[in-house]
Structures are given as C-alpha cells and as structure tokens.
Amino acid sequence: MGRLQKILIPSLGLVLAFWFYSARDTFKPEMLRGKRVIVTGASTGIGEQMAYHLARMGAHVLLTARTGARLRNVSERMGFPGKDRAAEPRCLQVVQRCLELGAASARFVSGTMEDTAFAQHVVREAQASLGGLDMLILNHVGASYFGFFDGDVEHVRKLLEINFLSYVAMTTSALPMLKESEGSIVVVSSMAGKVGFPFTVPYSATKFALDGFFSSLRQEFAIQSINVSITLCILGFIDTERAVRAAAEVLLERPAPRDECALEILKGAALRRRELYYRYSSTRLPLLLRDCAAELLDYLVRSRYRLPATPGGPRPQH
Numbered sequence: 139m140g141r142l143q144k145i146l147i148p149s150l151g152l153v154l155a156f157w158f159y160s161a162r163d164t165f166k167p168e169m170l171r172g173k174r175v176i177v178t179g180a181s182t183g184i185g186e187q188m189a190y191h192l193a194r195m196g197a198h199v200l201l202t203a204r205t206g207a208r209l210r211n212v213s214e215r216m217g218f219p220g221k222d223r224a225a226e227p228r229c230l231q232v233v234q235r236c237l238e239l240g241a242a243s244a245r246f247v248s249g250t251m252e253d254t255a256f257a258q259h260v261v262r263e264a265q266a267s268l269g270g271l272d273m274l275i276l277n278h279v280g281a282s283y284f285g286f287f288d289g290d291v292e293h294v295r296k297l298l299e300i301n302f303l304s305y306v307a308m309t310t311s312a313l314p315m316l317k318e319s320e321g322s323i324v325v326v327s328s329m330a331g332k333v334g335f336p337f338t339v340p341y342s343a344t345k346f347a348l349d350g351f352f353s354s355l356r357q358e359f360a361i362q363s364i365n366v367s368i369t370l371c372i373l374g375f376i377d378t379e380r381a382v383r384a385a386a387e388v389l390l391e392r393p394a395p396r397d398e399c400a401l402e403i404l405k406g407a408a409l410r411r412r413e414l415y416y417r418y419s420s421t422r423l424p425l426l427l428r429d430c431a432a433e434l435l436d437y438l439v440r441s442r443y444r445l446p447a448t449p450g451g452p453r454p455q456h
C-alpha cells in the first residue's frame with residue numbers, strides 16, 4: 139500500500155503537469171488568421187482588447203456595441219465608418235484601430251441587446267459581409283448596480299434579457315454558420331457565475347444561467363456529433379473601467395490586466411477548451427473548494443471585500 143502510494147502519487151502529478159502544460163503551450167496566433175469573428179460588447183473593456191488582438195492576428199472582426207436609446211433604430215443600418223454619423227464615435231475609433239493593427243476587415247453594428255431581433259440582424263450581417271462565421275464571442279453585459287439586492291424584479295428581468303437571452307438568441311441565429319465552419323462559441327462569464335457573490339445578485343444570476351444553458355448545449359452537441367466548441371470563460375476581477383468603478387474601493391484585490399485577459403480568452407477559444415479560467419490562481423484554485431468545502435469558499439469570497447460600516451452596505455452604483 140505504502141509503496142503503491144509512493145509510485146502512484148508522483149506519477150499522477152507528472153501526468154497532471156504534462157496535461158496542464160501541453161494544453162497551454164500549443165496556441166499559435168496563425169490559428170486565428172483569416173477567421174471570421176463576431177465580438178459583442180466591443181467598444182470598451184475586454185471586448186475592445188479582444189478586437190485588437192484579433193486584428194493583430196489578421197482576423198475579420200465584426201464588432202457590436204450598444205447605442206443609446208435615442209439611437210435605437212440605428213440597429214437597422216450598418217455602422218460603417220463615415221456613413222453613420224449618429225453612431226458612437228467610440229466604435230469608429232475601435233474599428234479604425236483594428237484596421238491599423240492589421241485586421242483582414244473590421245466593421246461594427248450598433249444596437250441594443252434588449253431586442254432579440256438585433257441578434258438576427260448581427261448574424262445576417264456576418265453572412266452578408268463575411269460569407270460565414272468561425273467564432274462567436276459573446277461578451278456584452280448590461281449595466282447593473284453594486285450593492286445589496288434592492289428587490290427590483292424588473293431590473294433582474296431586463297438584465298436577463300441582455301446578459302442571458304441575447305446570448306441564446308445570438309447562438310441560435312449563428313449556429314447554422316458555425317456548424318458549417320466547425321466553429322466556436324465563446325461565452326464570457328465570471329467567478330460570480332460559479333459561486334455566489336454578494337452585491338451583484340442580479341448579475342450573478344445571469345452568469346449562472348449562462349453556465350446552465352451552454353454546459354447543457356455542449357452535452358447535446360456531443361450527443362449529436364456537432365463539432366462546434368463552447369468555451370465558458372470564468373474571469374476574476376479585471377481592470378475594466380466598469381469593474382474598477384464598481385468594485386475597486388471594496389475589493390481587497392488587485393485587478394488583472396484586461397489585454398492579457400483578452401488574449402487568454404482567445405487562446406482558450408482557439409484551442410477549443412471547455413472552460414477558461416483567468417487568473418487561474420484567483421478563479422480555478424478557489425473553485426476547487428466548491429464541492430468539498432462550500433462554506434469555506436463562501437467565507438473566502440466574503441473576506442475579499444472591505445465591508446462598509448454603514449448598515450446599508452456599499453452605495454448602489456449604476
């Protein structure tokens with residue numbers, strides 16, 4: 139028994155180490171050259187950085203970004219540079235930069251993800267302008283608050299529309315093209331989609347929903363031999379403007395850089411990984427506790443917050 143353990147444990151370690159490193163080191167930027175990629179929520183944050191990385195790798199990028207309510211009917215038109223003066227200049231800058239960085243092509247569509255017709259619209263644009271699709275990167279999120287759950291059910295409903303149902307709609311619309319290209323779906327989620335987080339109750343609920351939908355869909359793809367990969371990305375605290383504005387004062391943790399995060403997501407996607415954890419040490423490792431010591435994990439999550447003295451908790455930040 140003792141001797142068996144002496145052999146078994148180190149060899150298990152070796153196998154794991156080999157698997158760990160071999161799975162990580164085979165990415166090459168050429169894997170994404172010429173690929174036709176949709177990135178949603180690409181005007182800022184991680185989405186913007188993914189667009190730039192894809193551009194450097196020579197991909198075709200079709201970006202989406204939200205428009206203000208007054209621009210709602212803009213979603214009927216393509217936001218080509220110069221053509222659509224009403225669209226946010228921010229998107230134009232991102233598209234321009236993608237072209238400078240070497241994108242095979244770059245364009246954007248603006249509209250609101252609250253409208254499920256928008257999903258079909260974006261996917262039709264990919265069909266019309268790129269002739270197909272290799273990768274669908276679902277990254278956008280709606281604005282929410284940071285603070286104790288305020289009982290606003292309508293807000294939860296709206297957030298589910300944007301953070302969850304629009305992902306379902308985009309996937310459904312894009313699936314025929316992705317099946318044809320044996321492509322990939324990339325779902326940007328969060329630690330808050332794997333373990334309960336305080337102060338982001340509606341957001342956390344929408345991220346858990348994504349895990350349920352896409353993990354089940356992956357099972358069905360396996361049963362039906364549909365060769366479309368689904369990569370669920372579990373991200374920790376990243377230095378996006380939105381996350382830093384909401385949580386920097388209360389989180390006792392340094393945010394990880396968004397451009398590195400974006401690159402890791404693309405690597406995981408190109409390697410058709412099932413899940414991607416970034417940063418590994420603050421996501422995958424704590425999650426190992428989830429099944430054997432859930433209360434300890436809950437405690438560790440709570441201990442990352444500098445809790446305010448006021449009984450109301452952190453000020454809601456919209």
Ligand SMILES: *[C@@H]1O[C@H](CO)[C@@H](O)[C@H](O)[C@H]1NC(C)=O
Nearest residue numbers: 319320321364365366367410
């Ligand atoms: C699935 O698609 C990928 C990308 O085209 C390909 O490399 C892989 O061999 C395919 N797998 C199967 C089982 O067909």
